[in-house]
Amino acid sequence: MIGSVLTDRLASEMNNTAYEQNITVQYCFPSINSSCRKEVRTGPAYIFLFIVLSCVSVFTVFLNLLLIISISHFKQLHTPTNLLILSLAVADLLVGLFIMPVNIMMLIDSCWYLGKIMCSIYPIFNGVSMSGSIYSLILIAVDRFIAVTDPLLYSTRVTICKTVLSIILGWSFSLLYAFIFVYFNDHLLPSQALTGCYGECVIYVKYSWLVVNVALFFLAPCSVILVLYSVIFTVARRQAKAIRAVTKGLSNKHEAQVSRFSEAKAAKTLGIVIFVHLACWVPYSLSVEKITSLSVVWTVFAWIIYMNSSMNPLIYAIFYPWFRASVKYIITSCRIFVPSSSRFNLFQEHF
Structure with a gap:
């Protein structure tokens, strides 16, 4: 009798243990025997992180879409410079809409x-x-370089057609490099994409390609920028000094103040551009070991780089008065739906 009770109790405990395991242990694809175990991170820290990163993604999409x-x-905004900013916004939109x-x-x-x-x-x-996104930044820097160093011939050297062609070439190079990266990292082929178990996608970055990425996406772009x-800053300072020399006197103090303000603004813009680019890419460039997409290092460095897509529209658009004016027309007054809204003058209140 006692043995029977102990047996029944042991069987009950085993059933309870099995039931608890069925609850706690989950699989990505329960119907597949080779499925990976499912790890759902639902702690308070992960929930907070999920909310923050989701807000960053939404903010990136909204601002770049705007x-x-x-x-x-x-x-009025169909200019070569704005086309380059448009290219940058498209790249950053893709990051916020799909990658994030x-x-x-x-x-x-x-x-x-x-x-x-x-x-x-x-x-x-x-x-x-x-x-x-990175090569759009380079094209913007080249465009501003030509505009400052050769303003008289800028309209002939930089045209809409040339700008569109440079954008197409930049995106083509980006696509070609991505395919080369996949080809030489053969573990990314469809037959080998899921490794270990079903429901896993691991990206291995070889050390050689890590060096290439640092050279192409950090050292070279940063050096060019x-x-x-x-040079832009040096020319701007020289022009500001020339203006101050011409506008000496009490009657022209306002013009001198404007030139000093332009010089300070150029310095500020240069500092913001360089600081944000370096801040986002330096951590990735310092990683010297082979990393995978499952590592914490990969996750942290990737999100730091993604933040650059959120900051780019702030740097290259929000500081422009025409962007604030267009936002006013689009969101505040909804005048964008007026048939003649495409011909609104966005500069009348600012220049």
Whole structure:
């Protein structure tokens, strides 16, 4: 009798243990035997992180989408410089619309639900978006360099057609590099994308390609931007001194103050551009070991770089008066739906 009771009690405890394991242990795809274990991170810290990163993603999409609508809709903004800003906004929009949400999903849930093909395509999409943003920054720097150093011939040297061609070439190079990256990292092929178990997508970055990425996406762009903006700043200071020399006297103090303000503004813009770019890419450039997408280092460095897509529209658009005017027309008064709204003068109140 006692043995029977003990047996029944032991069986009950085993059933309870099995039941608890079924609750706590989850799988990405329960119907597949080779499925990975599912790790859902639902602690307070992860919930807070999820909310913050989601807000960053929404902010990135909203601000870049607003910038794209402004430049595309208002004919007055159809200039070579604004086309480059539009290219930058498109690249940053892709980061906020696709790259950030996927990374948020992987951060909260360890499973990959998008399949083998998407596991292979995602690195390409990621690379194209990030490199498109970086090379748009370079094109903007080149455009401003020509405008400052050769203002009289700027309109002939920089045209809409040439700008569009340079944008196409930049995006083509980004796409080509992404395919080369996938080709030489053969573990990203569809047949080998999911490693270990079903429901896992791991991206391995070899040390050699880490060095190449640092050279192409940090050292080279940063060097070009530093040199160009240094020349721009030097020319701006020289022009400001010339203006001050001409406008000496009590009757021209206002013009001298304007020139000093322009010089300070140029210095401030240079500092913001360089600081944000360095702050976002320096941590990635300092990583000297082979890393994977599952590592904490990869996650932290990736999100620091993604933040650059949130800051770019702030640096290159919000400080422009025409952007504030276009936002007023689009959001505040909803006058963008007026048939003749594309021909509104966005500069009448600011210049």
